[in-house]
Amino acid sequence: MDLNLERNGRVLTVQIAGELDLSTSPAFRERIEAELGQNQEIQHLILDFKETSFIDSSGLGAILGRYKSMAQRNGKVSAVNVPPHLQRLFELSGLLKVMAIYPSLEEAQN
Amino acid sequence: MDLNLERNGRVLTVQIAGELDLSTSPAFRERIEAELGQNQEIQHLILDFKETSFIDSSGLGAILGRYKSMAQRNGKVSAVNVPPHLQRLFELSGLLKVMAIYPSLEEAQN
Amino acid sequence: MKENYLKISFPSLPENVSLARVIVAAFAAQLDFTLNELEEIRVATSEAVSNCVIHAYREKSGEIQMELQIEDGALSIKVIDEGCGIQDLDLAKTPAYSTDPERMGLGLVFMESFMDKMTIESQPNQGTRVLMIKKPERSKDNNGDQP
Amino acid sequence: MKENYLKISFPSLPENVSLARVIVAAFAAQLDFTLNELEEIRVATSEAVSNCVIHAYREKSGEIQMELQIEDGALSIKVIDEGCGIQDLDLAKTPAYSTDPERMGLGLVFMESFMDKMTIESQPNQGTRVLMIKKPERSKDNNGDQP
Ligand SMILES: Nc1ncnc2c1ncn2[C@@H]1O[C@H](COP(=O)(O)OP(=O)(O)O)[C@@H](O)[C@H]1O
Ligand SMILES: Nc1ncnc2c1ncn2[C@@H]1O[C@H](COP(=O)(O)OP(=O)(O)O)[C@@H](O)[C@H]1O
Numbered sequence: 481m482d483l484n485l486e487r488n489g490r491v492l493t494v495q496i497a498g499e500l501d502l503s504t505s506p507a508f509r510e511r512i513e514a515e516l517g518q519n520q521e522i523q524h525l526i527l528d529f530k531e532t533s534f535i536d537s538s539g540l541g542a543i544l545g546r547y548k549s550m551a552q553r554n555g556k557v558s559a560v561n562v563p564p565h566l567q568r569l570f571e572l573s574g575l576l577k578v579m580a581i582y583p584s585l586e587e588a589q590n
Numbered sequence: 591m592d593l594n595l596e597r598n599g600r601v602l603t604v605q606i607a608g609e610l611d612l613s614t615s616p617a618f619r620e621r622i623e624a625e626l627g628q629n630q631e632i633q634h635l636i637l638d639f640k641e642t643s644f645i646d647s648s649g650l651g652a653i654l655g656r657y658k659s660m661a662q663r664n665g666k667v668s669a670v671n672v673p674p675h676l677q678r679l680f681e682l683s684g685l686l687k688v689m690a691i692y693p694s695l696e697e698a699q700n
Numbered sequence: 701m702k703e704n705y706l707k708i709s710f711p712s713l714p715e716n717v718s719l720a721r722v723i724v725a726a727f728a729a730q731l732d733f734t735l736n737e738l739e740e741i742r743v744a745t746s747e748a749v750s751n752c753v754i755h756a757y758r759e760k761s762g763e764i765q766m767e768l769q770i771e772d773g774a775l776s777i778k779v780i781d782e783g784c785g786i787q788d789l790d791l792a793k794t795p796a797y798s799t800d801p802e803r804m805g806l807g808l809v810f811m812e813s814f815m816d817k818m819t820i821e822s823q824p825n826q827g828t829r830v831l832m833i834k835k836p837e838r839s840k841d842n843n844g845d846q847p
Numbered sequence: 848m849k850e851n852y853l854k855i856s857f858p859s860l861p862e863n864v865s866l867a868r869v870i871v872a873a874f875a876a877q878l879d880f881t882l883n884e885l886e887e888i889r890v891a892t893s894e895a896v897s898n899c900v901i902h903a904y905r906e907k908s909g910e911i912q913m914e915l916q917i918e919d920g921a922l923s924i925k926v927i928d929e930g931c932g933i934q935d936l937d938l939a940k941t942p943a944y945s946t947d948p949e950r951m952g953l954g955l956v957f958m959e960s961f962m963d964k965m966t967i968e969s970q971p972n973q974g975t976r977v978l979m980i981k982k983p984e985r986s987k988d989n990n991g992d993q994p
Binding site: 609611612613644646647648650651654655675679682683 | 860861862864865868883886889890893894897900901949950951953954956957960
């Protein structure tokens with residue numbers, strides 16, 4: 481897994497390339513939590529799944545964990561570029577109840 | 591492995607897509623021998639390795655076998671679009687002594 | 701009808717979960733699964749093997765065994781550990797139940813919903829055996845024969 | 848230093864040669880091999896496993912075992928069969944020597960030239976064990992430590 485973090489004011493966009501599973505989700509958690517810790521003004525976490533090849537329940541748990549961090553600061557999490565096989569996992573796991581999906585980065589930013 | 595055979599007069603061009611190994615070389619042999627059997631005028635066999643992802647000594651042996659068939663009818667074998675990792679195997683196996691390599695299909699045809 | 705098998709064993713390291721997925725997907729490719737079905741098989745495998753790493757061999761490291769088989773046109777996947785075992789199987793299968801507060805409790809749910817059949821045998825302090833079976837949808841029409 | 852292993856066994860079917868290549872390549876990806884080195888490992892694996900299928904278990908089908916290991920920054924691959932064995936090892940290693948007139952006799956040559964080390968033990972009618980070892984060139988400068 482490769483993460484690309486880009487902060488723009490109150491918005492943090494994270495591109496997730498590769499596989500988000502048991503072995504990679506600790507790094508996912510740590511990178512994002514470090515960024516959130518250093519930038520208390522971040523209110524919106526946008527996860528970009530364009531290059532994400534695989535997620536399982538460990539990865540979904542890591543995403544839910546970031547939702548909890550954002551909720552604590554009254555912020556929100558959005559998802560963009562969600563491929564069909566991930567859409568289904570998001571549905572089954574209930575993540576869609578707490579994370580809005582947008583077709584593009586532009587739409588998520590507004 | 592997927593084979594694409596195209597005959598043009600005395601020239602038979604075979605595109606080899608995928609892996610040429612122990613399990614696929616029998617089909618390679620049979621398809622080409624059938625075509626040669628039906629078209630005695632074929633004098634030039636051009637093997638196109640553009641889409642070939644893997645060859646080992648079983649595959650090299652299958653190529654050498656086709657060289658022998660062509661030599662029997664005083665024909666020849668050429669190779670085009672040879673990626674670097676195959677070039678080395680062709681060298682080590684001595685195939686380069688009996689099979690000319692051309693950078694493009696056009697050049698092999700002339 | 702083609703029959704084949706692959707037995708594998710490896711230590712319970714988190715990195716080996718992705719290795720297990722690659723191996724199962726390569727083995728499963730012998731049958732006529734759709735890309736979507738292969739994705740479901742990868743998720744189910746990932747859950748079963750992750751469970752061995754996280755739950756079965758919590759602190760210590762142990763060995764995970766897998767037995768993949770093609771029989772009667774179906775793929776079967778056995779995942780075997782000699783770890784702590786599961787105390788209450790029905791409870792474990794409950795959606796959102798997990799003994800680890802950081803986890804979602806969805807692994808067994810995914811395994812059940814993504815495979816045709818899933819059974820677990822477990823003995824506390826002895827280990828757990830998971831069996832999952834899946835047949836390609838495309839081959840179900842014609843009685844399991846491969847095209 | 849990372850240590851890991853993977854043991855596999857499967858029947859001696861020609862289709863399983865490509866499966867073995869995929870598995871070895873996925874396992875080898877834990878080390879810092881170049882694409883060219885991975886290609887060499889795939890060829891060496893293909894030769895060793897093909898030899899079990901064609902030579903060791905000529906008519907009948909048997910089981911092939913492989914043991915992959917990462918130790919001291921090197922990949923080791925053991926390929927084990929319980930087939931017919933090799934009568935004369937030195938002769939077998941001669942370039943272009945094959946007991947099968949249709950074959951090139953280059954398998955053992957490729958295994959030797961593409962891996963850092965290759966050793967064979969064989970007992971007629973008992974079987975053959977091939978051991979191949981390779982370390983990433985990039986890691987050889989710094990005494991085998993992974994970056
Ligand atoms: N192989 C196993 N060994 C021991 N316990 C297990 C095993 N697999 C599952 N369990 C138990 O069943 C529970 C539910 O598993 P699962 O549905 O995969 O959710 P999760 O992995 O998120 O906890 C786990 O929390 C664990 O207590
Ligand atoms: N695993 C094996 N079991 C029995 N014989 C083997 C085995 N591997 C190699 N041999 C013998 O060694 C010879 C040379 O092998 P190799 O160099 O791979 O060439 P080839 O496979 O083209 O014959 C084979 O022809 C065979 O007689």
